[in-house]
Amino acid sequence: MAGAAAIELEGVAKRYGALVALADVTLRVTQGEFVALVGGSGSGKTTLLKTINRLVAPDAGRIRVEGEAAEAIAPHELRRRIGYVFQEIGLFPHLSVAENIGVTPRLLGWDRGRIAARTATLLDLVALPREVAGRAPAELSGGQRQRVGVARALAAEPAIMLMDEPFGALDPLTRDQLGADYRDLHERLGLTTLMVTHDMTEAVLLADRVVVLSAGRIVADGKPAELLARATDPDVRALLEAPKRQADRLQARLSGATG
Ligand code: ADP
């Protein structure tokens, strides 16, 4: 039971013309893990996430979801098993909050009563007041919209969550609160989470394991402390040391020390 795989990629590659977006990516995410996928802009993070739920078809390699070949799982079944939070939130502006949350359940043919009950549960789960259900996304704050994005991804009770820079567009306080709240949901619901972020501090604070992507290749993969102890690549070290460097500088400035 311990260590069953939720997501497996083996030798996955994807090109756009001459551009190599992913090169020979092999990654195994165990059920219940919280993994942060970190890397610079254009390193292939979004492409990697999208190969897992078949929004992008890889040119080579194998992908398994809960032990089954992803290409053998029907798209609607993948939507049920895998929640996806898009990089730019991606709420439908002309639909209400409740209608946005109900998108996947409607696709799956749930009846109205079941969708309404699930929507109420989800609003509670992501700590949004139920009265926002009838509002348009434009009538919410950025943090509230992102909570709706998380609720929508969780609607069909997926075991796996893929999140693409979910808190990237938020102010630091809101971002911190949402990150902590999501980590708590991950635990309570027993989810497997693969979260893209370009922020190493966020990765270290939220995830059990950090995977670093550079030019479509995994260049580091492990627990933050292990990576710090053994990473030799200077770019990877610089990335990993950034949170501690920042914390040290902050500490120095707040205590009035110079330097
Ligand atoms: P990241 O999410 O890490 O910023 P992406 O996975 O979005 O990176 O992109 C990886 C590379 O693939 C980038 O160079 C990007 O420009 C390119 N790319 C992504 N999607 C497409 C596409 N549909 N067509 C052409 N090039 C793409």
Ligand code: MG
């Ligand atoms: Mg991206």
